[in-house]
Amino acid sequence: MNDDALMAAKPARTLSEYNLFNDPKKQTPNAGVVPYDLITPLFTDYASKYRFVYVPAGKTAEYRDREVIEFPLGTTLIKTFAYPADLRRPDETVRIIETRLLIRQENGWKAWPYVWDEDLGDARLKVAGKRLEISVTDHDGAPLVIDYAVPNANQCKGCHALNKEITPIGPSARNLNSDYPYDDGTDNQLAAWTDRGILSGVPQSGDIPRATDWQDASQPLEARARSYLDVNCAHCHRLEGPASNSGLFLTAWENDPPTWGYRKRPVAAGRGSGNLEYDIDPGNAAGSILIYRMKSLDPGIMMPELGRSMAHKEALIMLEEWINGLD
Secondary structure (H helix, E strand, O other): OOHHHHHOOOOOOEHHHHOOEEEHHHOEEOOOEEEEOOOOOOOOOOOEEEEEEEOOOOOOEEOOOOOEOEOOOOOEEEEEEEEEOEOOOOOOOEEEEEEEEEEEEOOEEEEEEEEEOOOOOOEEEOOOOEEEEEEEEOOOOOEEEEEEEEOOHHHHHHHOEEOOEEOOOOOEHHHHOOEEEEOOEEEEHHHHHHHOOOEEOOOOOOOOOOOOOOOOOOOOHHHHHHHHHHHHHOOOOOOOOOOHHHOOOOOOOOOOOOOOOEOOOOOOOOHHHOOOOEOEOOOOHHHEHHHHHHHOOOOOOOOOOOOOOOOOHHHHHHHHHHHHOOO
8 A cells, every 4th residue: 555645745646556456347446445235325327336445554443323433544435337238237348437445544535536447447626526328227227328427626615514624424333234245254344344454443242233224124213214315415414514404403312303394484485496395204205395395306405415426216205104103
């Protein structure tokens, strides 16, 4: 690993300078870079995502009950975005699009997007972002063109913000508390990170929170809905987030129904609320502001504001079923 490049004030112009991958085309990481997955991930226009973490030798991340794991200086979170030619066959004919890095440096986390060359020989820094047209076959077998947006550096800050500082979103203990098929065998990710010496403080009692897979129909509907909203919305919609003035807080541990939207009136009425009365109107998904904004593609209305150019149809069906079933 090129630790000097990771800690440099200026980002490398090409991804290869960091020496993160042994085989970029297969997304095979170098030694010390550990793959991981999330129970419920953030939605990004149906993109497939390959996630990795690098913690420098001799350093250890600290377990946290609620928030994202506390990573040490030099930690690099790596997320590659890709699309299969057919969304129904996610492992076939996959086109790698970009790799985003979150690097913890002395003055905080730095976010850098790298767009891959067509031959996947390398990926190049795109501080100003980029738009790409991606053609795939959707889950219904119809052609789908995705207006894919590589975020610029300021847009990265727009989502990855907590107390006005950049922070990771996904790798919390509850969202990592699941099995992963490592090359040397399947293991719980928190246990595997502990065994590899990159994580400490995991409770021995086994009493560790666990996110709910929003796609698992065998799980309670409310748990699936709250887990989805936690990952996709709560990085902004929380007391310490950019949307704190909304009063709508969607963290998984929020227990006050009006605070997570139940019969909660919007702070501001008008176009953004669709002239609807409640963020979540129990028994009436069609009349709920949350659903209205998640369905919208209007930049002044849509939620989340960044990271998507289309609605997440399957998740909306699940959320509508949940709201319609509320008393």
